[in-house]
Amino acid sequence: MIRVFPNISHLFTKYIASSIKPYYSLIVRLFFILVILICPGLIPGISRAECQETFIIDTTEYSVPLWWCGHRLDSAALADPSELVRLPEKLCYADFRIYVRPGTRDALVTMAKSAANDSVFLVVKSGYRSLWYQRRLIKNRLEKEIPIDDILRLVAPPGYSEHHTGRAVDFVTDGVFFGKSAEYQWLKENAASFGFVESFPKDTSRIIHWEPWHWYLPPEKHEISE
Numbered sequence: 186m187i188r189v190f191p192n193i194s195h196l197f198t199k200y201i202a203s204s205i206k207p208y209y210s211l212i213v214r215l216f217f218i219l220v221i222l223i224c225p226g227l228i229p230g231i232s233r234a235e236c237q238e239t240f241i242i243d244t245t246e247y248s249v250p251l252w253w254c255g256h257r258l259d260s261a262a263l264a265d266p267s268e269l270v271r272l273p274e275k276l277c278y279a280d281f282r283i284y285v286r287p288g289t290r291d292a293l294v295t296m297a298k299s300a301a302n303d304s305v306f307l308v309v310k311s312g313y314r315s316l317w318y319q320r321r322l323i324k325n326r327l328e329k330e331i332p333i334d335d336i337l338r339l340v341a342p343p344g345y346s347e348h349h350t351g352r353a354v355d356f357v358t359d360g361v362f363f364g365k366s367a368e369y370q371w372l373k374e375n376a377a378s379f380g381f382v383e384s385f386p387k388d389t390s391r392i393i394h395w396e397p398w399h400w401y402l403p404p405e406k407h408e409i410s411e
């Protein structure tokens with residue numbers, strides 16, 4: 186009898202192992218789904234709780250998607266339109282009138298001069314945007330029947346965009362995707378030394394699309410003169 190128990194135990198273990206073997210990958214997947222459901226905080230960008238934040242376009246209230254949830258700008262971060270300054274025309278796309286904070290303009294002008302010395306000519310297509318303008322951007326896409334979640338992967342909800350701060354700009358190039366342009370390559374190598382950061386890099390974990398054209402000057406990098 187003493188020798189029977191180990192044999193039975195061995196057979197039992199062997200039987201279980203062989204019977205679940207075909208289901209290993211399924212079991213592993215179920216395990217990870219369970220982890221996501223039980224411990225959502227372990228995986229960036231995924232939260233079990235629905236976002237309580239909303240925004241309104243016309244009279245319709247929309248939920249803020251999880252990837253923007255918790256990123257609504259503090260009202261103190263929003264630019265005061267009366268303090269904005271216009272970017273020099275030669276830096277602006279076509280005849281666009283583009284406004285940013287004074288410190289951002291100064292940093293941009295200095296950076297653009299440095300880029301021009303390397304035969305790279307930076308052109309800005311967008312700077313400060315009001316909440317109204319951000320709503321307009323979303324509304325235009327809704328009118329083209331683009332699903333709201335698709336829109337919000339490229340356009341921030343009103344109140345969430347760095348463009349509201351007057352410290353963010355979108356650069357543009359002619360004919361080539363910005364991520365493949367000489368301008369982008371130059372910015373990758375040099376923008377940090379002028380204080381600018383790429384807010385939505387290619388390897389973002391927030392499910393927001395890569396925005397190589399979008400660069401931001403954080404408040405601590407601003408000129409003291411501002």
Ligand SMILES: [Zn+2]
Pocket residue numbers: 311348353354355398399400
């Ligand atoms: Zn942008």
